[in-house]
Amino acid sequence: MKARSTTLTQSGSLHGGDSKLVLQEEQRQDLGFGTKLNDPLSRLINKDGSFNIQRANEPFWDRVNLYNRLITMSWPQFLALVGLFYLTVNLLFAGIYLLLGAENLKGIADLTLYGRFWNSFFFSAQTLTTVGYGHIYPNSFITSTISSFESLVGLLAFALVTGLLYGRFSRPVAHIRFAKQAVFAPYLDVNAWMFRIINARSNQLIDVEVEVSLSRLEVHKGVKQRRYYTLNLERKKVTFFPTNWTLVHPITDESPLHGCTPEDLAESDAEFLILLRAIDDTFSQTVHARCSYRYNEVLWGHKYQPMFDGSKQGVVTLDLNLLDATTPAALN
Amino acid sequence: MKARSTTLTQSGSLHGGDSKLVLQEEQRQDLGFGTKLNDPLSRLINKDGSFNIQRANEPFWDRVNLYNRLITMSWPQFLALVGLFYLTVNLLFAGIYLLLGAENLKGIADLTLYGRFWNSFFFSAQTLTTVGYGHIYPNSFITSTISSFESLVGLLAFALVTGLLYGRFSRPVAHIRFAKQAVFAPYLDVNAWMFRIINARSNQLIDVEVEVSLSRLEVHKGVKQRRYYTLNLERKKVTFFPTNWTLVHPITDESPLHGCTPEDLAESDAEFLILLRAIDDTFSQTVHARCSYRYNEVLWGHKYQPMFDGSKQGVVTLDLNLLDATTPAALN
Amino acid sequence: MKARSTTLTQSGSLHGGDSKLVLQEEQRQDLGFGTKLNDPLSRLINKDGSFNIQRANEPFWDRVNLYNRLITMSWPQFLALVGLFYLTVNLLFAGIYLLLGAENLKGIADLTLYGRFWNSFFFSAQTLTTVGYGHIYPNSFITSTISSFESLVGLLAFALVTGLLYGRFSRPVAHIRFAKQAVFAPYLDVNAWMFRIINARSNQLIDVEVEVSLSRLEVHKGVKQRRYYTLNLERKKVTFFPTNWTLVHPITDESPLHGCTPEDLAESDAEFLILLRAIDDTFSQTVHARCSYRYNEVLWGHKYQPMFDGSKQGVVTLDLNLLDATTPAALN
Amino acid sequence: MKARSTTLTQSGSLHGGDSKLVLQEEQRQDLGFGTKLNDPLSRLINKDGSFNIQRANEPFWDRVNLYNRLITMSWPQFLALVGLFYLTVNLLFAGIYLLLGAENLKGIADLTLYGRFWNSFFFSAQTLTTVGYGHIYPNSFITSTISSFESLVGLLAFALVTGLLYGRFSRPVAHIRFAKQAVFAPYLDVNAWMFRIINARSNQLIDVEVEVSLSRLEVHKGVKQRRYYTLNLERKKVTFFPTNWTLVHPITDESPLHGCTPEDLAESDAEFLILLRAIDDTFSQTVHARCSYRYNEVLWGHKYQPMFDGSKQGVVTLDLNLLDATTPAALN
Structure with missing residues (x-):
């Protein structure tokens, strides 16, 4: 419980005063999409990082956005x-x-x-x-x-x-390549939801930070609403990013994915929303990348293959072609 | 009480030493306008975000500010x-x-x-x-x-x-459109002061953060002074901002608006000051927007109409024309 | 005591392990000048914000710094x-x-x-x-x-x-004008060390933050060393900066200036070092300003005159010519 | 123990839920290189600040990185x-x-x-x-x-x-010169690992912050892995950086270097990784510098010579030629 409320203090106030309902509402997480997007056919973030929202009655110059x-x-x-x-x-x-x-x-x-x-x-x-x-x-x-x-x-x-x-x-852009599919893999003595990223370019990114949220439909008192959960990561920030990085959300008791089956994910229209922030070293500029994995882009019982080639002495080689490579792995 | 002092630790020190008056003064909030602006005819922030202050004896080149x-x-x-x-x-x-x-x-x-x-x-x-x-x-x-x-x-x-x-x-500018009028609307089991914003352009803003302060005249020991209060928001930061966003200040026991009537607001020359910070995703630049609502720009007993059009399948449409639309709603 | 150690956690670690001397050294404040600058004739920060340090044997291109x-x-x-x-x-x-x-x-x-x-x-x-x-x-x-x-x-x-x-x-520059002289003035029921600043230009600065340090020579175990103290301010950050701002360090029990006389300041070669950080609203760029007041630039028993002209209705006028104006005021 | 876990809260989550192994893994530090780089012949960060990693199968334009x-x-x-x-x-x-x-x-x-x-x-x-x-x-x-x-x-x-x-x-670049060799020197009543830096240019750097990590090979349950430790510094941030700065990691009980010999460092392929962040005052831009010292670039039982020349009155001269100068000093 403490984990979740600690996260909340950063993004909202925790003082409901005399009203229990206000306090409860303050603790509900929201990424900015709201609770109304409850159509299971749509995804929130497109694969190119844009949002799946249309706008009506936008003035001409605002729409053109030259x-x-x-x-x-x-x-x-x-x-x-x-x-x-x-x-x-x-x-x-x-x-x-x-x-x-x-x-x-x-x-x-x-x-x-x-x-x-x-x-x-x-x-x-x-x-x-x-x-x-x-x-x-x-x-x-x-x-x-x-x-x-x-x-x-x-x-x-x-x-x-x-x-x-x-x-x-x-223009500073984070050339992050996300693995095509996330995986649900064994991790230590539990399981974990994981995805893997690499820096597509050779320029250095430092202070790379990743935020992963789960968005899914839930029924509260008969009303279908979209809910959001920040997923705890084993490691959410690295100082340097010269190689690949597998982001791991361990499925512990506290995880909103605890006890989840692939069917649960599909039924609740689950989508994993990812925001990455980093600093491009060449011009010391902050860069961002967005991505999302829908329920059908998660491989159950697979793990990622290593991307390192240790065959040469004194030098480490990272094979970028292996980014998406997975092998089956029995879940715990 | 705890809410207010937590906010204070960020903007000032809390160590009055041996003097109770110093401690008390340290806890008084001030946005930078000071306590002397006690003329009820003026507003602090103009509708275009500039400040309502004139400057005398400014050197020529400073005034030109080429x-x-x-x-x-x-x-x-x-x-x-x-x-x-x-x-x-x-x-x-x-x-x-x-x-x-x-x-x-x-x-x-x-x-x-x-x-x-x-x-x-x-x-x-x-x-x-x-x-x-x-x-x-x-x-x-x-x-x-x-x-x-x-x-x-x-x-x-x-x-x-x-x-x-x-x-x-x-030039990076936050093209935020603020609803023409704020509202005083029912909210869960209490009431709340609310206003609504949209991103006028289709470029993405991320990590959008809003700070709302109430400025009003108060009489302390016979002296009229301008006082400032940070208003607690149900949610003051969102990661993404693809749709509309209604900012909600619930009127709980702790709110400086608790028990306030429209007449009280008018009498105390109340003004709600708003500062928005966000990151424009195109060039990863920080952008700001300012706005203010005076007491006569708050609708009592109204709520905002939804801006979403859910008639099409698989796509969500936001109707920008509905930004200012409100309907009457009985207060709790 | 708590005040000072809280400040320290931000700038250094607090874990001396088994050595009391290490712990003590970690708690000593240092702005980056070191303890060796103990010549009472020199000032650390020049009036234009540069540092009073000469460099020998600098390579040609580094010295040119084109x-x-x-x-x-x-x-x-x-x-x-x-x-x-x-x-x-x-x-x-x-x-x-x-x-x-x-x-x-x-x-x-x-x-x-x-x-x-x-x-x-x-x-x-x-x-x-x-x-x-x-x-x-x-x-x-x-x-x-x-x-x-x-x-x-x-x-x-x-x-x-x-x-x-x-x-x-x-180029983003903070056009801050500092009053020519700081003052030692009565403040509530104690005294305070104060200085006053204005924004020389009409462009808006937001989130203005000021850090004031006292540097003085002290004799520890017979060795003259330069020591540094962060001075607690009544208010060290303002959201907006449309008018003038008087920064106040109340001389409470905790202040390193407690019980100080003008002679003490002179003898210890005291210098008040000021660093200001702000965000220029036009391009959302961070700007900095530096300044320092030496002991002979502090007026004892004076206070600043108000800079506001309230004679016109509905508008507030700031008279920039009054920045340096002071009047005598009996100390508490 | 408290020191290490405090550092961890900033870079990762601390909530292992029901799994002790997950909790333990969350507390392991990693700079982003991973545990697989266990070839003792290679260094992680080259002397020019780049990383010693090769990339295979990079698409042409990504490799060119024009x-x-x-x-x-x-x-x-x-x-x-x-x-x-x-x-x-x-x-x-x-x-x-x-x-x-x-x-x-x-x-x-x-x-x-x-x-x-x-x-x-x-x-x-x-x-x-x-x-x-x-x-x-x-x-x-x-x-x-x-x-x-x-x-x-x-x-x-x-x-x-x-x-x-x-x-x-x-282009904003931190022209930091690192001393050619780090030293292992006496410090107060213990010893310390130290290195020294200067600002090669005369432009001002402010808010200079340094992060030092130790990377070394360790054998855990028979498997050789690369481990990372953040080294506590006596002072890790200075507001101004006009002179030289010696960064000091005191070897207390808590230090991962406690009891270490030169032979231990060599055997474990130890490398000290340094990341410096600062703000260049001319354009208020953030700049970075990276450097590393391998075990054979650490002088045991030496201390740095002072770089100040105090012979002239009223002015302090920093002799840049003395950056690398050391003298033998008996260890405690």
Whole structure:
């Protein structure tokens, strides 16, 4: 009992005053999802770490969430968007120069409509990127004004693009690989629920801390509600993380999984929610990773195979391919 | 009693030594506003999160606070300022080139004063942005010197502008929407003061923590003073924040709101001060939000409507439009 | 006694094992200066927050500490350095072009040595800044190579310069103004050592925390040593910091200043060391400020004047000019 | 006993439930290396702070770890890479222009193959850096397209390069110099294991915290395993770090080194692992340093020489050359 209430003191107050119900409610754990998500078909955390929640009536700009989207979209998407933007802006300015009369741009040899258009287009590109060869140049007040404005637009727009480019490149992300399946394995003289992680990159993570919660449906006084339990871990923090790490929740008397069968897990729509915090050593930045295992992603009676190769002298080799490898193991 | 003193240990020392008055003063809570703000007409925290304090005799540069202002001003203001800066610098350099004699700039066809001026102006723009077409170019030592200097100025100035542009774009801000009105609603077997928040953007906030204080005027030994109380919350921290969150202060015996009527709140100029801290998951940055509810922004005997739409299978939809929606509810 | 040992648990371990001397040494406080700095003529922390320590035999690059120096030097120094760098690099490349023969640069009209030199110089400037008008251009393999290299150098060098420029501009600094003199004033039924601070800028600081230590020379068993004491404050942390803040160390029985006279302070070369930590709200960055008061910067029997102006209704005005203002006050 | 379990509460849970073995395992310390690294020939932490672990079957991009490598490689390597990149991209585009026919580039005087090639090459360089003199310019639709694309590539590529350049320059690193050898020296009435550090740079580090662990091989029930012990320090945190700092682990009854001989250390392949955390004051960034001393890097019966020079009045001089200096000292 003491274990659970100690955890509670950190995340909530423990002072129900004169009301027993208030005290009881204060002791109920909640990760922030609430008790209403009681549809057994959905998972709370998707495999990519996002949440399985839809939002209605979100204002346009909040939904677009421009910066966040530009930073987190894939590289091909981002580069395609930059190319599209470059093309569009140049087409727009080319149109303006053409409209104003291409005779205001000196140096265009090909005076057909087609020639004037593409020369205007490339003049625009040379202005936007500030390359400015000068074989075509603005010859009148109005085109000089437009091209001065365009070079300003170019400087500002490319400031954003290049900022985003480097922001994407240098963004601190925990490249944690979680084993595809958690296991229910024998552990010392009891059993334990375990999962295994590795650092996919060779940059160092330090002060790695993991929090595991169990979410499941329970019936209280006839009402189905989603409940949350923090799972005690044999070790929840390590200073260094150079190798693999198996996180172990021993199924003791105090565990909410005590006496649980695979069928119980399935029936209660159990999901194990994982939050990892660490510090990336390169820039001393905090990084996070999220993951979840649903009841059908837990192997019963299996244990993980070792990932170390001790065949060479004086050096330890970690075989990343063995992350998901398990072997059957009789439960205690 | 224990609740209040536990909170105190974190923000101050508890060792009054031999003086009872010192001990008592140490236990008084203060958010940093002091006890002198006892004018019932003012609010402490404005709705935009700023403080309702004026400053006199602030030195010029401290008052201007350039960087802070450039980062927090609105986008139209910022872009207008950039445009104005571009125009002004070019006008300035155009004036210099004109003064030095536009014959020092080769390539100007229109030799009227007007023609020399605008050609000088656009030459300046082409130099400042480093686009440098070259159809106009400096033809003498003095204009070469000026234009070399101008291109250096341009590089440095645009470094600041583009840095600011990206800094504004990537600045970590908690886009928290607070319900327009707090409520005084029934809660389990007691009543509670509540307010509701949502994350306006779809980026993830984690480790969200909320601190609520009550500020009100009290008369101690005939002197009106402003006092502060930290309000105990049923839950003050959540790990994830994908949906809405109703923060609940149960009115138990220990609450400074115990036995309070709407009239009491109004008379004591009560204001609920809220500070939210969270971690934005995209860049693992800490973000803050502030808000306050004055006594006339609390609805008595209302509760919030649920924001979830459970009509679709396997997916949960949060209707952001319902944030402010309340229904009457009889108090206990 | 309990107060002091509680503080110690945070900064050191309390387990001396079987040795009483080890236990005693573990309980001695030390800020990191050590006990050897026992020259009464020196101060530990200078008024600008730096430390009064000289370093001998530091390797050249460590002593130069380029990045740190470029970020913290004054703006005029920085801009002069940038100008000097621009000039030097252009002189260097101008020399190279001249040496290679200015006939390799086409477009130079003035073929005197002087003319060739300044044309080479400005061609270099136009290349370094990538403005590239093109009225002078490299006409041979060798000058083309040099100018290609110079434009690369320009891009890289200006990347550093502009990065530094913005880094200087956006660097998080706590603009805390400390009152020129601390005071020894009556406080409730005892006396207290106090000092006062304000936030010089209008950007918001939150979670402001102050740590005050007393450093003084003491004679233990005939050996003069510097000792350190953390001073208990009536309040050492505030959530918001919109106004002024007077930090108060009450002189109770437990205070190391109990029974102290101005002469005692002078004799023991007393210095009050202050470290302030806060979070700047604009970018949610942690900021620090350091300061110290020596024994001769403490006014005995004075108290600070209030800084508030309550003459206007509904608004509170803080007069920053009154920060240092004190009035005599009889000590208890 | 109390010391060790207090430390454990911070890094793990203490609730073994009904299983004594689980409880015992929870109390075992582990830094994240695991118990399997029991080859006495290897060290865990290399002298540069990296880990002595090899990784097999790492996917290509994870192994390359581009950003991390570009940030941490040496300056000559980085600059060589930038030069190589510049050369390669220009060669590539020069090839394309040549293939398309150099007659599409106007302004090339030397029409030999060699002349056309190097003119294409330098045109490419002028486009990539956006210097764009314009004496050579694209004269057809196809070369205009290619050069528009090249200037876009140039802007994006140099955005990365310059971002990396400044990122490398401004990267927060703790320039801590560790004494070459740790010592086993007399300390008060016992002995102590000590090592000494200085801040190699003059920028200020504050809140410096050090964690020292002992790793050694032990035989438990016939199985050789690597075990870890946190070593209690006389002082593990200092607020300021302006001078040198000798970290002291007193060998009391509770120390895992109690009664240890140099031979014991060698036989058990002992390694002292050190992690230092601090805050760099310039940008208020957290920095880390790692180091380790193996059993053969510990001097028995030596103590460190003082590094202070007190010969000048009113100023304290720290002689960095004396960091490694020791003198023999008889052990207690």
